[in-house]
Amino acid sequence: MEVKNNIRRLRFEKNQMTQQQLADAAGVTRQTIIAIEAGKYSPSLTLAFKVAEAFGVPIENVFQYEQQGGE
């Protein structure tokens, strides 16, 4: 089970937003954005909301919950 995201794509679509700009908008460090973008770890719901808000879209547009595995 894993959460995937479209952060990189959304950044591109929103005036080529940089990771630092997104980090500033979401109130976190760039490292956090990098880690989440790369799926290093799953963000807290609070942060997920902030990221979604920075893009002006619902959470489900940014993150997708997908069942992983043979099932």
Place this chain on the structure above:
Amino acid sequence: MEVKNNIRRLRFEKNQMTQQQLADAAGVTRQTIIAIEAGKYSPSLTLAFKVAEAFGVPIENVFQYEQQGGE
């Protein structure tokens, strides 16, 4: 800034689901559900997805991100 939730209401509406049943469906302990329901801490996005899935609704129906404070 705070995330609120309708977990208790949704549990009632879904055949009076108990906290333990929700915990089982979401794959966490009852204590976790209690804590999140009471706003003790904000869940991870992964858990938020699981809870929303247990209710069969989008995350935004379960959790709401609200600006807090005089702003």
Place this chain on the structure above:
DNA sequence: GTGTAATGTAAAGAATACTTTACATTATGT
């Protein structure tokens, strides 16, 4: 070439998110 900006990796530390365990309270049925 240099300088700047953007992106990426890594590691240690702090803070937070869960788990486990224990106990308490309330409500219902017999």
Place this chain on the structure above:
DNA sequence: ACATAATGTAAAGTATTCTTTACATTACAC
């Protein structure tokens, strides 16, 4: 009354999520 179920609080421990710091790579402009 007792028994069971549901809910609630608390605390310690574990795991995960972020922050900070450092360094590296890539890309572009001059």
